[in-house]
Amino acid sequence: MEEITHIITHTLEHAVADTLYLIPFLFVTYVAMEWLEHASGKRTQEAVQRAGAAGPLVGALLGAVPQCGFSAAASTLYAGRVVTLGTLFAVLLSTSDEMLPIFLAEQVPPLTIVKVVGAKVIIGLCMGFVVDAVLRLAQRDKQRLRIHELCERDRCRCAGDCATCADNPELVYEHRDDCAHGCMHEHHAHDHAHDHDHAHGWAGIAKSALVHTAQVTAFIFAITLVLNGVLEVVGEDALARVIGANEALSVLASALVGLIPNCAASVVIAQLYLEGVLGAGAMMAGLLVSAGVGLLVLVRANRHARENLAIIGVLYATGVAWGLIINALGIVF
16 A cells, blocks of 8 residues: 555656646747737748748757757647648657756766767758658648637637638638738628737737646646556566667667657666667667657647657657667767
């Protein structure tokens, strides 16, 4: 009974800690998105799309900061189509999560840390530009902002009573510019403008952002609580035995562990690498895939399930591929 109580207490402590520090990141992200939607028209949308060309570079550099909050922010921004898919990949692949603090605490040589973080940034940067280039060639890179769609889905009361725009949220951006010049669209016969809550200024924007943040935070806490409970019961020793079976399998297994949407994944992978259980390839495969709670936020915010599965699949394949390449080339850090 005492052991069960300890597990429950420890699980709750970690779940709360893993969730609380994400709240500022999520809130600031949603405030920015709500403001963007409030001020958005065709010109704003086009400007965002043009700026998106350099997104993977910025995303890869920000991802190197030791916080999985950036991956959560990137997932939210992608769900609203504020950033490109390549930018999202750049952030997810370069995110160092808890790896950097562990390396510093274990007094890993600075040059080794620079090599590992640098490799993740370069891989994230390259893959981000590749993804965006492929989408451009396939002519699938032009997508409308979907911030309003997130509002409709979360029912945060930032939508007006226009039935047509409620069913097709993307029309909000197109019609807003027209409404500014006297909209004569049939669905505006009720002389209705899109009077979102955030039309009332910063108070409305903050209110809507708080609703979004609370909903996503509750979702993350629930999933994190379950994952931490499983990890407490299974234990790191069991994970070490699975990951360290053999060189090729360790790359596949390490990347699979990296997919666990929890900061504990990068902790386990970094520790096993420092203890000599994992080689450089397996370590890199796991850390490339390990994006903290970024994947959780993506699944919660992006309503396209097939697209989410495809993103996770490509992320896993990328981690495995680079892990195998590093092993094949005999690269060490």
